[in-house]
Amino acid sequence: MRAGASTAEIDRLVQELQSWGLSPEKIVGSHKVVLGLVGETAALDMTRLEKLSSEIEQVLRVERPFKRASREYRHGQPSAIRVATPNGTVSFGQDLPLVVIAGPCSVESEAMIVETAARVKASGAQFLRGGAYKPRTSPYSFQGHGESALALLAAARQASGLGIITEVMDTPDIEKVAEVADILQVGARNMQNFSLLKQIGKQPKPVLLKRGMAATIDDWLMAAEYILAAGNPNVILCERGIRTFDREYTRNTLDLSAIPVLKKLTHLPVVVDPSHGTGWSEYVPAMALAAIAAGVDGLMIEVHPNPQKALSDGPQSLTPEQFTDLMGEIRSLALHRGR
């Protein structure tokens, strides 16, 4: 719609389009309102659409396979995903301050998670990560404490005021995870678990969607599209390394070029996880800083009070002291980059 289009005219147009059998989505930006149409639109006459109202500035067809996730769908305007936390609302998005998520791979005990929350909060993190349900390659590895760990996350949330992000692995668990978590995580191995994507798209909490190990950018955005199409517009994309031929010195290959590529293709915020991306704590600082320079909107970093004794992913976890040092560098670089 043109800048300054009246609410009344927009509402009239929405009703008109609904009478055609369409479900227009109203996207309210800072200057303009965009109406998004997805569905059986291939046969729509663009000229006829344009003539529906003099307040229509332009009718554009999104040619990419992902529609709601495409930058064009919001006429170039990035999304800001607002997340309510006990300490106040934190927003993820382009040009907004960098958001830092930190914490252990898995929740091991109340003392451990509460202590870690306090430490990472003191260093400047806004979110606590911690796995209750853990996807592990082996059935004989520690699988996470499950439901009981959710209560420990709730305790850490209350004690620290940090927002909580934790993974959901199965549709029947969505509800109970959503009671505790401020952001629900879909892991790399479940990125194309379409049943999970559909169900998680039907609840309102923001979703952090990790890139699958062999997912192309298109696959990933189509996975986001499943969530968006189910009604939840609050998707944050998280690059965590892809699988390549070289796995000798890093667990995965962190694809930082995904950041500028996604900034071009989609309005959704982008987070990088350098801990899974490299698999080794010694490479995390360089990759965290590189991600900031490349324009990332947030970082997810594994921190464990005692990495040598971690029940999972110890080698890629920073100690709280290392995290504090890194946060100093992160703050300085983010400031320099205007974030």
Add this chain to the structure above:
Amino acid sequence: MRAGASTAEIDRLVQELQSWGLSPEKIVGSHKVVLGLVGETAALDMTRLEKLSSEIEQVLRVERPFKRASREYRHGQPSAIRVATPNGTVSFGQDLPLVVIAGPCSVESEAMIVETAARVKASGAQFLRGGAYKPRTSPYSFQGHGESALALLAAARQASGLGIITEVMDTPDIEKVAEVADILQVGARNMQNFSLLKQIGKQPKPVLLKRGMAATIDDWLMAAEYILAAGNPNVILCERGIRTFDREYTRNTLDLSAIPVLKKLTHLPVVVDPSHGTGWSEYVPAMALAAIAAGVDGLMIEVHPNPQKALSDGPQSLTPEQFTDLMGEIRSLALHRGR
């Protein structure tokens, strides 16, 4: 146990081991009985174990990350997975006759699935494949007819006598799929959906486990191990192509060397899907025959009465006529290879 060990002595030994807190699994082979032990066995004294009975031939420790799936777990003896179908029991396994599974990507209508079943049966297939729940990259693509398609598969099963194999995508669907299917399929995108693997391992129907697009052989066998560890020993592995840098002429890269590698590492049967493996029907015959020469135990081939009009995966589907021709070649080569 030694060949000829008495049942009484074996039972005594099982009870003895249970009294140690272990859960021995009795594997009855044609010549011998093997007792498998998984769990907290790292601290077990091998010599003390050997002295438990004079009927023990040898105590071996499985060093691989997968235990129950390893060839050593059955002392080198391959598994035969027996599947009950209306036309009688069909077995998958090394040195057994080659099994052929055929049918469309998705169940489109009753007429279509019943006709396809009749056609592929007439050409020599023992199982009908057909998707009720379809994992699709796009939320806007045909997602399968879901539960209603299960009834159509049941009708085709009754009409043709073929066994049915169809995919389960989510834990809440397992039960209703298992009511119709003779083999439950776990798709490539769900290969590391560990919640699904655990639940499917708790029901008794055989499971066909497709290899994930970026799954190593170890990842894949560990996924099988989840099902085995949950109590279901009837797992069939299905190679369907991996994702590589070259996707110009084939959709995936079919990894036929997985066949001899798996025959060395595991006792589980191996099936190849050349339709997904190549993505183009014209390459299916060459790859189907190559898989037989490499020692595969079964083939899964997409057949559609009218590939041009298929709702999904048309380009990789054979027509019934092409399938009949291919079955002639398959039979001839299988006979030549002693299968």
Add this chain to the structure above:
Amino acid sequence: MRAGASTAEIDRLVQELQSWGLSPEKIVGSHKVVLGLVGETAALDMTRLEKLSSEIEQVLRVERPFKRASREYRHGQPSAIRVATPNGTVSFGQDLPLVVIAGPCSVESEAMIVETAARVKASGAQFLRGGAYKPRTSPYSFQGHGESALALLAAARQASGLGIITEVMDTPDIEKVAEVADILQVGARNMQNFSLLKQIGKQPKPVLLKRGMAATIDDWLMAAEYILAAGNPNVILCERGIRTFDREYTRNTLDLSAIPVLKKLTHLPVVVDPSHGTGWSEYVPAMALAAIAAGVDGLMIEVHPNPQKALSDGPQSLTPEQFTDLMGEIRSLALHRGR
């Protein structure tokens, strides 16, 4: 040209096209003659070309990036590459008898190479392979005996009557290698050494072009095109495995689907090297047989009199005894497949 077009008319047409500044290539098939045109042909008027002679059956434009290598360039007719050996001419090509190349990774001594030649010849091989110049990842590994090994290959050639195939690594070596070898090999690591391709295309001996580790089918055919464009039409393609994310149990991933894909795209013969393709001798038989079933024109197999003591690539070499057994299976399957 039409079947039965007169030589005089064809020659007239060649001269006419030369007068336009083109360099037509005459390809004499069993039924027809094809005239190939490469160069500044984008602006040529197809209709005007067709009117040049009533003996022209059809004018086709090759749309693929590779021209001379394309199947269309020979109007669908496969090439037969004829190689003169002391034991007579051996031809590689579609529908021709399968050709077997065997021998050690590197030439270690005269006794060793002469003995191996005798053994593989007795088992039915037509060519002896053996490296004089060896591309090795480490500068501290055995680099081949170089020029002196060429003399040993000549001795083995004379003693056995087998054709010789050996690798050229650098342009200054082409001439001396071509004095001994019946087929010059370009290795995987040099597949895009364009200087070498151009020079090797200027000499007349047939060339076996291995696929690079990360070469797409298009890259590979364009590398062949370099040789063809330089004037040498006798190129044999050799698939030897590509590099993928899974390198735990096989050194490379042998891409057997390349066989039917190449049969569609190019007229050039295709050979498979299951020794490098898998890296382990125990997997060589299954992959050799699979390649035959997939329609390969030849096999290249590493055989060493004492693999444990080989100076390079021992783990992937068969013993002469294993090779003899495999040749029995190969002959039987080739016969069954009409090769």
Add this chain to the structure above:
Amino acid sequence: MRAGASTAEIDRLVQELQSWGLSPEKIVGSHKVVLGLVGETAALDMTRLEKLSSEIEQVLRVERPFKRASREYRHGQPSAIRVATPNGTVSFGQDLPLVVIAGPCSVESEAMIVETAARVKASGAQFLRGGAYKPRTSPYSFQGHGESALALLAAARQASGLGIITEVMDTPDIEKVAEVADILQVGARNMQNFSLLKQIGKQPKPVLLKRGMAATIDDWLMAAEYILAAGNPNVILCERGIRTFDREYTRNTLDLSAIPVLKKLTHLPVVVDPSHGTGWSEYVPAMALAAIAAGVDGLMIEVHPNPQKALSDGPQSLTPEQFTDLMGEIRSLALHRGR
């Protein structure tokens, strides 16, 4: 050797080791001298070595496959590669100022290369890149002007005072390229052209070694080792993207984690080429800045006066104006990072 070991004692030790048949290399650092031994050292008695002189501080065995390239070989001290240019010496190395190489993919004409040199110099580049010999996938693409382009590079060098870096593709060309170039480039496709590596290691000019498309970090360092072992210690490593399954939006996947990994493994300087790494000029700035944040020692960036009309790689070239803007950001970030 201990800090302060006398030259006389070091020379005595070198002679002693030479009398054992070894070829010790003297590495003079700021505080200490290190003697490197490569060759048949497996059987050397470490204790006996330590007793050779009281000035020996420690005898260490390098366990990695690369020896001279390893960080341990220089006891943790990074190399500074000093390159003489008309404008003075420029050094590449850890903690030294960031070096920028810029220029077109290929040298097209004298006016074009001289103008580009002037423009990139004015923006702050220290080296001019430009291809005389171009490795192209197709034999029908522009192959570079070859020897005549070398004269144009010499003219641009004289006019601008910039150092010149250009690619050598074949051993017979090394000498004439080295007459003009200040740094010789080995391209990605020739990274394992071992004949070229050996010959280029015998001449004294510094070498920029690009990573092969499917080269692991180990493969790459072993390629550097070939040059070092041949006598040339001046090797600069250049990451330019690896080949992965996702090639839709970027030509390659730029592996920035290679920077911290190489900083751990080797003493050699590391440069990143974001132009080839992404393939699109719009992604070059983000990746250039990310490389700096990750700790890179230099950048190589394609700049063309008119990218739309470039004879090769236009889409990935910046205009001189875009390069000037980027250099502003590069300088600012490098300053912030202490480079």
